[in-house]
Amino acid sequence: MKKLRHLLNTDIYRWLKQCMTGKWGALSVIIILNVIISLSGAVLAIVSKQVIDHAVQNSMRVSGIYAIAFALILILQLALSSILTLRTVKLREAMNNDLQRNFMDRLYRAEWSAAGKYHSGDLLTHLTNDVANVTDGLVNTLPSIISLIAQFAAAFITLLYFDKTLALFAFLLGPVSVLISWYIGSRLKKMQHQIQAAESRYRSLLHECVQNLLIVKTFEHEQDSLQKVQASQANRLFWILKRTRFNVAADLTMGIGYRLGFFLAFIWGAYRISIGAASFGMFTAFLQLVGQIQGPLEGLARSFPVLIAMITSAERLIVFQKLESENKRESLPAIRDGISGLQMEHVVYGYEANKPILTGVSLRIQPGELIALIGTSGEGKTTLLRLLLALIKPQTGDVCIIGKDHERISLSADTRSYFSYVPQGNTLFSGTIADNLRIGHPSATEEEINAATQAACARGFIEKLPQGIDTVIGEHGSGLSEGQAQRIAIARALLRPAPILLLDEATSALDMDTEWTVLQNIRNLQPPRTCIAITHRLSVFDVCDHIYRLSKGQLLEQKKELVTH
Numbered sequence: 012m013k014k015l016r017h018l019l020n021t022d023i024y025r026w027l028k029q030c031m032t033g034k035w036g037a038l039s040v041i042i043i044l045n046v047i048i049s050l051s052g053a054v055l056a057i058v059s060k061q062v063i064d065h066a067v068q069n070s071m072r073v074s075g076i077y078a079i080a081f082a083l084i085l086i087l088q089l090a091l092s093s094i095l096t097l098r099t100v101k102l103r104e105a106m107n108n109d110l111q112r113n114f115m116d117r118l119y120r121a122e123w124s125a126a127g128k129y130h131s132g133d134l135l136t137h138l139t140n141d142v143a144n145v146t147d148g149l150v151n152t153l154p155s156i157i158s159l160i161a162q163f164a165a166a167f168i169t170l171l172y173f174d175k176t177l178a179l180f181a182f183l184l185g186p187v188s189v190l191i192s193w194y195i196g197s198r199l200k201k202m203q204h205q206i207q208a209a210e211s212r213y214r215s216l217l218h219e220c221v222q223n224l225l226i227v228k229t230f231e232h233e234q235d236s237l238q239k240v241q242a243s244q245a246n247r248l249f250w251i252l253k254r255t256r257f258n259v260a261a262d263l264t265m266g267i268g269y270r271l272g273f274f275l276a277f278i279w280g281a282y283r284i285s286i287g288a289a290s291f292g293m294f295t296a297f298l299q300l301v302g303q304i305q306g307p308l309e310g311l312a313r314s315f316p317v318l319i320a321m322i323t324s325a326e327r328l329i330v331f332q333k334l335e336s337e338n339k340r341e342s343l344p345a346i347r348d349g350i351s352g353l354q355m356e357h358v359v360y361g362y363e364a365n366k367p368i369l370t371g372v373s374l375r376i377q378p379g380e381l382i383a384l385i386g387t388s389g390e391g392k393t394t395l396l397r398l399l400l401a402l403i404k405p406q407t408g409d410v411c412i413i414g415k416d417h418e419r420i421s422l423s424a425d426t427r428s429y430f431s432y433v434p435q436g437n438t439l440f441s442g443t444i445a446d447n448l449r450i451g452h453p454s455a456t457e458e459e460i461n462a463a464t465q466a467a468c469a470r471g472f473i474e475k476l477p478q479g480i481d482t483v484i485g486e487h488g489s490g491l492s493e494g495q496a497q498r499i500a501i502a503r504a505l506l507r508p509a510p511i512l513l514l515d516e517a518t519s520a521l522d523m524d525t526e527w528t529v530l531q532n533i534r535n536l537q538p539p540r541t542c543i544a545i546t547h548r549l550s551v552f553d554v555c556d557h558i559y560r561l562s563k564g565q566l567l568e569q570k571k572e573l574v575t576h
């Protein structure tokens with residue numbers, strides 16, 4: 012009973028129905044085409060009986076007319092099959108794209124801390140395998156099940172008309188098939204979850220190996236890495252083979268049953284001819300119809316694993332639908348373009364309960380000030396920026412933006428539009444330098460781009476590149492030096508029309524003079540921007556208005572003279 016309830020989980024069906032919104036028409040056409048093609052099989056059996064019986068009775072003209080009808084049905088079947096293929100591919104691709112877009116949308120809307128728990132390889136498995144399983148189930152398997160049922164019903168009724176005993180015998184196979192399929196289904200579902208989990212682990216590993224190619228090579232880690240891949244492949248193979256063995260055993264059991272049924276029907280038909288109870292035409296129609304009853308039953312049993320894969324994948328995708336959303340309103344607050352300050356009061360935050368990283372941080376930054384944030388590694392400097400970006404929320408305390416007229420705006424996903432951010436590490440996309448810069452401001456003019464690259468000390472080296480700003484760079488800025496990539500990331504942040512700039516060791520790869528010039532340029536921006544720069548360099552302190560040190564979860568202002576000497 013519990014298994015039954017699990018298989019009939021209404022959440023899944025509600026979600027699948029939602030996936031089909033706007034596509035019922037296209038799916039209906041596919042179902043109708045499938046049903047027509049299936050039913051034409053029963054018509055073909057009746058027509059073939061007429062062709063043979065009239066030929067045996069020497070009425071060749073009537074037999075010929077039926078033969079033409081037979082040929083026309085075959086042509087119709089071919090034509091409808093081609094249309095069906097085209098329609099199915101179109102709907103499948105549309106569904107695939109919608110589901111993938113919807114998944115990405117959920118991911119972007121979800122709380123950063125919740126979405127960040129997933130490995131990128133796992134997310135890719137959801138985006139590809141699970142989405143493909145759901146589309147395949149809805150677009151291919153579902154219409155095929157309906158047409159198989161129609162085919163079964165039509166063949167059964169026709170057979171009932173010709174021979175009641177055989178029809179009832181064939182019908183008995185129905186409930187038996189359903190029971191066997193149900194048993195197979197409930198066992199397969201568990202295996203399918205294991206397979207998808209193994210697939211996710213495998214992809215995650217491959218993804219990391221490819222991303223860290225440089226580390227693997229320079230640490231001569233090739234053999235270890237390949238061994239890890241092999242172990243993960245073995246685990247994945249174990250589950251795939253387990254499922255395949257189970258499927259083969261189930262197929263074999265059913266196959267033997269169906270072939271035995273066909274054999275008995277054959278003997279029965281031969282016996283009926285021998286006693287003169289059936290014609291030769293009836294005998295051929297007979298065998299076709301028995302095939303058309305058993306075929307659907309076999310087909311239905313084969314559809315079961317695909318349906319189970321669809322349900323399992325739907326369950327995995329639904330988990331993402333339930334990730335907490337950020338509640339973004341997407342309206343731009345009024346003072347976004349003005350100068351803003353910041354205030355933090357007694358902020359406490361920890362990623363895990365009872366393990367606070369920030370234990371009572373208070374800070375006030377006046378509009379237009381440039382603040383240096385220092386502290387030993389792991390003290391929580393990046394965490395503080397994440398709080399400002401509302402990627403995480405303080406457990407207690409208050410953080411707000413102070414507007415030009417001293418109005419307070421509490422932080423939320425919406426106030427992210429007040430901030431521009433340069434995170435640690437290389438965060439460039441593959442594409443041209445211009446594409447990367449326009450992430451900061453999609454409609455930026457050439458003058459704005461020039462001003463931003465100039466302020467970030469990036470204009471000089473960009474102009475020396477043969478393609479200039481249209482130079483194509485690789486993944487994570489490959490083709491550029493670390494310092495050049497950092498300057499493009501800073502220019503991208505400067506282009507964003509946001510009053511507060513957050514720099515997380517954004518100048519760490521620059522030489523001291525360039526770093527100093529970049530910060531000085533930021534200081535001289537018009538309109539001025541409030542800026543927090545996390546840095547470990549003493550040289551930049553004289554550009555800053557204040558220096559704060561994060562230590563043991565508390566923020567303390569440092570005198571410049573004390574830090575620099």
Ligand SMILES: Nc1ncnc2c1ncn2[C@@H]1O[C@H](COP(=O)(O)OP(=O)(O)OP(=O)(O)O)[C@@H](O)[C@H]1O
Binds near residue numbers: 388
């Ligand atoms: N997503 C996360 N989940 C759990 N713990 C985290 C997470 N990110 C950081 N931490 C932990 O929080 C603490 C502060 O990390 P944070 O990155 O803020 O330090 P930091 O001062 O910026 O360090 P660094 O100077 O090395 O960049 C560290 O102990 C780190 O292990």
